[in-house]
Amino acid sequence: MGKKKKYTQQQLAIIRRNYAQKAAQKKNSPPIKATDSKKQFPEEFPFWARLKISKNRPTLVIDEALAKNTKKKKMEEGFVHREVIHTKKSDYEEVNPNPDPNDDRPMFLKRPTKTPQRLFNPMNEEWSMPEELRQRYEKNNHKKE
Secondary structure (H helix, E strand, O other): OOOOOOOOHHHHHHHHHHHHHHHHHHHHOOOOOOOOOOOOOOOOOOEEEEEOOOOOEEEEEEEEEEEEEOOOOEEEEEEEEEEEEOOOOOOOEEEOOOOOOOOOOOEEEOOOEEEEHHHEEEOOOOOOOOHHHHHHHHHHHHHHO
8 A cells, every 4th residue: 555645734635725715715606496307308309419428429310208207216217319420330221311410431330229318418519310211210209299
């Protein structure tokens, strides 16, 4: 094990002062308001979102369905989605044209999976929706009527 670092009295005074300043700033700062705890997703399918699992991966949300919460072992509201990746495999579908305007590499959609809604964030970028995908998945909007 390493040796414990010894501080001089002057260094300890500086450290204490910094902690006191941070505590005072935190105390004087206004509280963070929870204005809208519900995330705002588009009303119509399909739409792009970010999956909070592993690096906020982009995903195409195509429908609503019950999904299993693996921690609580219960069913809860969820989305049916298809993740977007750059890896080509035989059972992945190529997205043409590429929805990300800043990326020139081809993108592929994985098979549909169900995941709880709490694991999604709204997309923070503007991605286009290929017309073929829009036509294929817009039939899932009949549930709102």
